[in-house]
Amino acid sequence: MTPLPNIAGAASLLGDSVAIRALRAQIERVAPTPVSVLILGESGSGKELAARALHAASERRKGPFVAVACGAMPAELAESQWFGHERGSFTGATDRRRGYFETAHGGTLFLDEIGDMPPPTQVKLLRALESGVICRVGGSQFVPVDVRVIAATRHDVTQALRSGSLRDDLLYRLATFVMHVPALRHRDSDVVALAHAHVAALNARARTAKTLSAASVQRLSAHAWPGNVRELHHVIERAFILADDLLDVTPEAVPPYDPVVRGATLELPRVVTLASAQHHFITASLAHHGNDKPRTARSLGVSLKTLYNRLATSTEQTEQTEQTGQTRQPCR
Ligand SMILES: Nc1ncnc2c1ncn2[C@@H]1O[C@H](COP(=O)(O)OP(=O)(O)OP(=O)(O)O)[C@@H](O)[C@H]1O
Numbered sequence: 443m444t445p446l447p448n449i450a451g452a453a454s455l456l457g458d459s460v461a462i463r464a465l466r467a468q469i470e471r472v473a474p475t476p477v478s479v480l481i482l483g484e485s486g487s488g489k490e491l492a493a494r495a496l497h498a499a500s501e502r503r504k505g506p507f508v509a510v511a512c513g514a515m516p517a518e519l520a521e522s523q524w525f526g527h528e529r530g531s532f533t534g535a536t537d538r539r540r541g542y543f544e545t546a547h548g549g550t551l552f553l554d555e556i557g558d559m560p561p562p563t564q565v566k567l568l569r570a571l572e573s574g575v576i577c578r579v580g581g582s583q584f585v586p587v588d589v590r591v592i593a594a595t596r597h598d599v600t601q602a603l604r605s606g607s608l609r610d611d612l613l614y615r616l617a618t619f620v621m622h623v624p625a626l627r628h629r630d631s632d633v634v635a636l637a638h639a640h641v642a643a644l645n646a647r648a649r650t651a652k653t654l655s656a657a658s659v660q661r662l663s664a665h666a667w668p669g670n671v672r673e674l675h676h677v678i679e680r681a682f683i684l685a686d687d688l689l690d691v692t693p694e695a696v697p698p699y700d701p702v703v704r705g706a707t708l709e710l711p712r713v714v715t716l717a718s719a720q721h722h723f724i725t726a727s728l729a730h731h732g733n734d735k736p737r738t739a740r741s742l743g744v745s746l747k748t749l750y751n752r753l754a755t756s757t758e759q760t761e762q763t764e765q766t767g768q769t770r771q772p773c774r
Pocket residue numbers: 454455456457462483484485486487488489490491492596636671672675
């Protein structure tokens with residue numbers, strides 16, 4: 443089987459939404475500069491793809507792109523993995539080995555999930571980044587390394603700093619330029635375009651001409667995609683395997699997504715009944731005010747009696763619609 447096509451540069455980030463066009467423009471602008479970039483975004487949203495696009499659009503494109511999963515490394519091996527080792531420097535070091543820094547020389551070092559790196563390794567990494575030289579384990583010489591660093595995390599960095607899992611000095615060194623990869627649910631009609639593009643890529647690989655059914659397109663655009671583009675690709679791939687000609691994305695493949703509370707914000711799925719939206723909104727306000735109903739009523743600008751009435755009716759309506767299965771109506 444031939445691999446899926448590999449488009450280089452910012453163009454590899456498909457989509458025509460305002461958010462993704464802005465991201466492509468940022469990539470093109472920052473790529474020619476030498477600055478470190480920190481990429482933030484939810485899991486599966488395309489952080490690594492954005493990092494690869496940045497590398498491909500930079501003058502380092504002919505150099506290596508070395509991606510390192512920062513959390514997936516045993517602490518005792520970390521130093522040798524990052525900086526390499528000399529022959530005989532420890533039991534089992536039968537040869538001299540280059541570490542990630544030397545391997546990425548002349549190219550880009552992508553630090554994936556920076557918040558998962560053990561703090562002692564963060565100190566060593568920062569020292570190497572600031573000095574531009576490394577010393578192999580068991581070595582006595584400093585080796586100059588020329589790398590551009592791109593880091594990524596799906597975690598809330600403020601929270602990571604507060605908990606101590608991420609050092610502030612390393613973060614400031616890495617975050618000269620911060621990019622946000624938008625969640626798929628914030629990219630307008632990109633969902634459908636990405637779905638068609640993935641079907642086309644799978645068709646090209648399998649030499650088929652399968653298409654998405656109209657009902658599938660409807661379901662795909664109604665879903666909120668908590669797993670972002672990766673989830674979309676998996677859903678399409680499953681439907682592709684099962685389809686003869688027409689891909690059928692079943693309702694079970696894209697189950698309803700619960701509302702999410704992020705700080706002071708409540709996010710609701712883009713298709714939801716008014717009763718359910720009201721119910722979730724009142725419940726989230728109550729939780730925010732520690733279940734204090736008079737305070738909640740005041741903050742919502744209604745009387746306590748109205749709050750009780752709304753609570754009773756919204757719970758009743760939500761239960762009814764759930765029983766009749768009419769919980770999700772397209773809003774567009
Ligand atoms: N805009 C896009 N256009 C085309 N494919 C995309 C886009 N965004 C993401 N993808 C694809 O979605 C998948 C997930 O992307 P990627 O691995 O870059 O996400 P991530 O943010 O690094 O995820 P994680 O946080 O889990 O590491 C990949 O197959 C990638 O090619």
